[in-house]
Amino acid sequence: MARGNTRQRIQDVALELFAEQGYEKTSLREIAERLDVTKAALYYHFKTKEDILIGLFQDLTRPMDELIAWGQTQPRTLETRQEALRRYQRALLDAAPLYRFMQENQATVRELSIGLTFKERMLEVTELVQEPDFAMADRVRCVSAIFTLHAGTFFMQNVEGDLEEKHEAVLEVALDLLAQAHHAP
The missing domain is CATH 1.10.357 (Tetracycline Repressor; domain 2)
Structure with a gap:
C-alpha cells in the first residue's frame, strides 16, 4: 500500500475489497480481517462503510x-x-x-x-x-x-x-x- 497511516490503509484496503466483491457485499468485518486489526480498531476511524467511502472520496x-x-x-x-x-x-x-x-x-x-x-x-x-x-x-x-x-x-x-x-x-x-x-x- 502506497499510503502509510492507519486511516489511509483502511481506505486503501476497503477500496480493494469494494472493487473485488462489490460495495454491498463487503463488510466492515472483512475489511478489518484483511487489515489484520480488530473491528474496534476500524470503528475508531470509521463507523460505517459509507464513512470510509466518503473519506476516500474527499482525499x-x-x-x-x-x-x-x-x-x-x-x-x-x-x-x-x-x-x-x-x-x-x-x-x-x-x-x-x-x-x-x-x-x-x-x-x-x-x-x-x-x-x-x-x-x-x-x-x-x-x-x-x-x-x-x-x-x-x-x-x-x-x-x-x-x-x-x-x-x-x-x-x-x-x-x-x-x-x-x-x-x-x-x-x-x-x-x-x-x-x-x-x-x-
Missing part, C-alpha cells in the same frame, strides 16, 4: 477541488483551459481506483451523498474549459475533451502499448479538441 478528489479553485482565478484563455486539462488528467490518474469504483458501482454512488457532489464537481470542471458564448459544436468539443481524458484513463488500459505513451496520446487528443473549440477574441 482522492482534493486535487479536483484544487483544480476548480485554481481555474476560477485564472484568465479565460486557451492556455488556461489547456493547463486545466493537464491538471485534470493528473487528478484522474491519481484517483483512478476511486473512479473505477464509481463507474462499477453507479447505483450505490447515486444513493450516497458523494454522487451529487461528484456531479457538481464535473459540471464545474467542464465550465473551466469552455465559454458560454461558444457555438454548440465547440461546447461539445470542450466537454468531449474532458470525457476523452475519462475514456483514456479507464479504457486505454485494454489497448496494447506503453502506459506513458497512451496517457500522452490521450492528452494530445483532448488538447486538440480544446484547440478546435477555441475562438480568438
Whole structure:
C-alpha cells in the first residue's frame, strides 16, 4: 500500500475489497480481517462503510477541488483551459481506483451523498474549459475533451502499448479538441 497511516490503509484496503466483491457485499468485518486489526480498531476511524467511502472520496478528489479553485482565478484563455486539462488528467490518474469504483458501482454512488457532489464537481470542471458564448459544436468539443481524458484513463488500459505513451496520446487528443473549440477574441 502506497499510503502509510492507519486511516489511509483502511481506505486503501476497503477500496480493494469494494472493487473485488462489490460495495454491498463487503463488510466492515472483512475489511478489518484483511487489515489484520480488530473491528474496534476500524470503528475508531470509521463507523460505517459509507464513512470510509466518503473519506476516500474527499482525499482522492482534493486535487479536483484544487483544480476548480485554481481555474476560477485564472484568465479565460486557451492556455488556461489547456493547463486545466493537464491538471485534470493528473487528478484522474491519481484517483483512478476511486473512479473505477464509481463507474462499477453507479447505483450505490447515486444513493450516497458523494454522487451529487461528484456531479457538481464535473459540471464545474467542464465550465473551466469552455465559454458560454461558444457555438454548440465547440461546447461539445470542450466537454468531449474532458470525457476523452475519462475514456483514456479507464479504457486505454485494454489497448496494447506503453502506459506513458497512451496517457500522452490521450492528452494530445483532448488538447486538440480544446484547440478546435477555441475562438480568438
